[in-house]
Amino acid sequence: MPRAFTPKVITANALIEGDVIYFTKDDTWTRDLACAEYLTDEAHAQLRLLDAEQQVDLVVGAYLADTTEGENGLEPTHFREEFRRTGPSNYFHGKQADSKQQDGQAA
Amino acid sequence: MYHYNDFDKAFLAERNRQFRAQVERRVAGNLTEEEFRPLRLMNGLYLQLHAYMLRVAIPYGSLSSAQMDTLALLAEKWDKGYGHFTTRQNIQYNWPKLTDVPDMLDALGKVGMHAIQTSGNTIRNVTADHFAGAAADELEDPRPVAELIRQWSTDHPEFQFMGRKFKIAVSAGAQDRAVLKAHDLAVRIVKNDAGGIGYQILVGGGLGRTPMVGKILNDFLPREDLLPYIESTVSVWNQIGRRDNKYKARIKITVHETGLEEFRAKVEERYESVRPTFSGIDQDLFEDIKAHFAPPAFRNAPTVEFDSAYDANPLFRSWVDTNLTTHRAPGYSVVTVSLKKHGETPGDATADQMRALAQIARDYGHDELRISHEQNVILPHVHKSDLPAVYAALREADLHTANIGLISDIIACPGMDYCALATARAIPVAQQIATRFDELKLEHDIGHLQIKISGCINACGHHHVGHIGILGLDRAGVENYQITLGGDATWNAEIGQRAGPGFAYDEIVPAIERLVNGYLELREGPEETFLVAYRRLGLAPFKAHLYPETQANAA
Numbered sequence: 001m002p003r004a005f006t007p008k009v010i011t012a013n014a015l016i017e018g019d020v021i022y023f024t025k026d027d028t029w030t031r032d033l034a035c036a037e038y039l040t041d042e043a044h045a046q047l048r049l050l051d052a053e054q055q056v057d058l059v060v061g062a063y064l065a066d067t068t069e070g071e072n073g074l075e076p077t078h079f080r081e082e083f084r085r086t087g088p089s090n091y092f093h094g095k096q097a098d099s100k101q102q103d104g105q106a107a
Numbered sequence: 108m109y110h111y112n113d114f115d116k117a118f119l120a121e122r123n124r125q126f127r128a129q130v131e132r133r134v135a136g137n138l139t140e141e142e143f144r145p146l147r148l149m150n151g152l153y154l155q156l157h158a159y160m161l162r163v164a165i166p167y168g169s170l171s172s173a174q175m176d177t178l179a180l181l182a183e184k185w186d187k188g189y190g191h192f193t194t195r196q197n198i199q200y201n202w203p204k205l206t207d208v209p210d211m212l213d214a215l216g217k218v219g220m221h222a223i224q225t226s227g228n229t230i231r232n233v234t235a236d237h238f239a240g241a242a243a244d245e246l247e248d249p250r251p252v253a254e255l256i257r258q259w260s261t262d263h264p265e266f267q268f269m270g271r272k273f274k275i276a277v278s279a280g281a282q283d284r285a286v287l288k289a290h291d292l293a294v295r296i297v298k299n300d301a302g303g304i305g306y307q308i309l310v311g312g313g314l315g316r317t318p319m320v321g322k323i324l325n326d327f328l329p330r331e332d333l334l335p336y337i338e339s340t341v342s343v344w345n346q347i348g349r350r351d352n353k354y355k356a357r358i359k360i361t362v363h364e365t366g367l368e369e370f371r372a373k374v375e376e377r378y379e380s381v382r383p384t385f386s387g388i389d390q391d392l393f394e395d396i397k398a399h400f401a402p403p404a405f406r407n408a409p410t411v412e413f414d415s416a417y418d419a420n421p422l423f424r425s426w427v428d429t430n431l432t433t434h435r436a437p438g439y440s441v442v443t444v445s446l447k448k449h450g451e452t453p454g455d456a457t458a459d460q461m462r463a464l465a466q467i468a469r470d471y472g473h474d475e476l477r478i479s480h481e482q483n484v485i486l487p488h489v490h491k492s493d494l495p496a497v498y499a500a501l502r503e504a505d506l507h508t509a510n511i512g513l514i515s516d517i518i519a520c521p522g523m524d525y526c527a528l529a530t531a532r533a534i535p536v537a538q539q540i541a542t543r544f545d546e547l548k549l550e551h552d553i554g555h556l557q558i559k560i561s562g563c564i565n566a567c568g569h570h571h572v573g574h575i576g577i578l579g580l581d582r583a584g585v586e587n588y589q590i591t592l593g594g595d596a597t598w599n600a601e602i603g604q605r606a607g608p609g610f611a612y613d614e615i616v617p618a619i620e621r622l623v624n625g626y627l628e629l630r631e632g633p634e635e636t637f638l639v640a641y642r643r644l645g646l647a648p649f650k651a652h653l654y655p656e657t658q659a660n661a662a
Contacts, residue, residue, distance in 0.1 A: 088524035
């Protein structure tokens with residue numbers, strides 16, 4: 001029996017900055033997991049991965065990452081993806097700092 | 108210190124020009140990632156979890172003040188204000204942008220530094236004893252040999268696309284401070300019965316998935332035979348080493364599967380054809396290199412300032428007693444500056460701290476600095492009369508932690524906080540252990556104890572040779588930490604024994620505390636270190652402290 005498909009998002013690293021990005025419904029990339037396209041169908045997910053991999057001038061190493069829909073929207077199911085979404089635990093660097101900066105700019 | 112000549116400068120400038128063009132072509136879409144990846148790796152540029160990572164070589168861990176200032180510049184201008192010193196005497200920048208890397212490499216080139224062969228299946232940055240040229244117990248400065256090997260291996264046409272990476276270390280001390288037996292190949296500078304200096308060659312050591320202790324391949328090589336012999340060894344492995352399985356590709360597996368005797372015979376056969384190709388130019392080069400490493404002009408001066416500060420200031424005294432090592436010159440000390448302040452990231456230094464270290468080396472340390480595989484910084488030549496001033500300057504920079512060789516002087520790889528290969532975090536475990544034992548005010552009582560932590564089986568954190576080794580794994584989607592005991596990174600190298608089932612992230616620090624409390628109960632006295640006690644008693648009594656519940660259930 002093949003394993004049941006679990007929902008995914010497409011993630012990669014940006015070519016220039018190297019930071020974590022997610023593929024959206026309209027074929028663009030976002031730095032915010034909440035804005036990513038949530039893929040619940042396996043065949044569709046594979047097709048979308050092919051679409052994402054076309055953008056070789058923008059991204060490196062696109063892949064499907066397990067995700068669930070939690071109370072606060074999309075959430076990674078594995079701690080590796082949680083670190084990618086947040087940043088390192090020894091310094092307030094990476095996404096955790098960038099998103100605060102963006103919040104600050106918005107306010 | 109080795110100073111680049113015109114050839115070196117031109118070579119580096121050309122390499123950097125090539126890489127700049129490669130980056131431009133990648134960004135313009137004229138190179139795919141598959142094409143670009145091996146090119147960036149050859150120049151030390153990785154893509155990690157959150158960003159690119161640039162690994163800069165610090166050959167045999169030796170730096171001048173100007174070079175340290177440049178490392179600070181890179182941290183400040185193109186990174187987030189800090190750098191991470193690694194267990195291979197390199198420095199890693201965790202946040203560069205791809206398009207900034209060519210500028211970073213050009214800045215490094217100005218002070219004779221680069222990132223070449225810090226990645227990829229090549230001969231990597233050559234490491235050495237971090238007390239080289241200063242230690243009281245060494246036969247000679249091992250750095251000229253390390254530099255000779257660096258020059259020979261850089262861009263060596265036969266060794267650019269090997270089955271796997273190849274790591275070489277060099278040491279000349281009676282004590283091994285370079286973990287020689289954990290290297291693919293190690294050169295130990297020795298004296299034979301006739302009083303001649305030569306080289307003992309070790310082969311097939313390595314940690315990682317299949318840890319092995321290096322074996323003696325050749326007991327005594329005359330000086331002039333070193334490079335042809337190493338070339339023959341790497342060449343044999345490059346031909347017969349396995350390429351079918353990445354995990355069996357390192358020379359340790361080749362030697363293990365072939366057998367040491369047969370491997371040695373193959374090296375000697377190859378040597379017959381390689382030896383005549385060395386005309387002696389390498390020995391001329393070696394003589395030239397040696398002149399670069401002439402010892403500084405040590406001075407004779409009274410040490411009254413030192414004696415009075417030692418008597419008057421207990422903090423200074425504690426730092427002196429913990430962080431200093433005997434120097435070969437009278438009146439001098441080797442100073443180890445701890446990058447392990449309790450609660451901080453092992454091996455990290457801010458740009459300001461790097462500049463402070465450069466200035467201290469300029470003012471009091473004959474312009475020399477070293478990076479140790481233990482992720483600390485060394486001021487190799489400090490006159491005792493300058494020690495109070497050095498200590499004061501280190502305090503200013505928050506670099507005065509007195510914990511060298513103690514339980515908080517922990518080696519930790521970047522782990523899951525940065526590394527794409529990691530299976531669990533290593534840094535926060537180190538931070539919490541150091542903080543906990545600082546709270547307990549026990550670490551000076553505990554004495555010499557090395558904890559080494561890796562965040563995956565590749566063992567960059569040398570966990571196998573830690574007195575206490577910690578390996579972070581992913582067990583069914585949760586971080587889990589395995590403990591090994593009794594490892595030894597010295598000339599008596601031992602691979603630690605696995606203690607039993609692993610511990611969850613929130614259980615690992617209490618487990619280490621139980622283990623260390625157990626040691627304090629078990630030892631015969633303060634002079635019996637953890638490792639000595641472990642060797643006397645074996646695993647069982649320590650295991651009883653690590654797993655008290657299992658013991659209770661059994662009873």
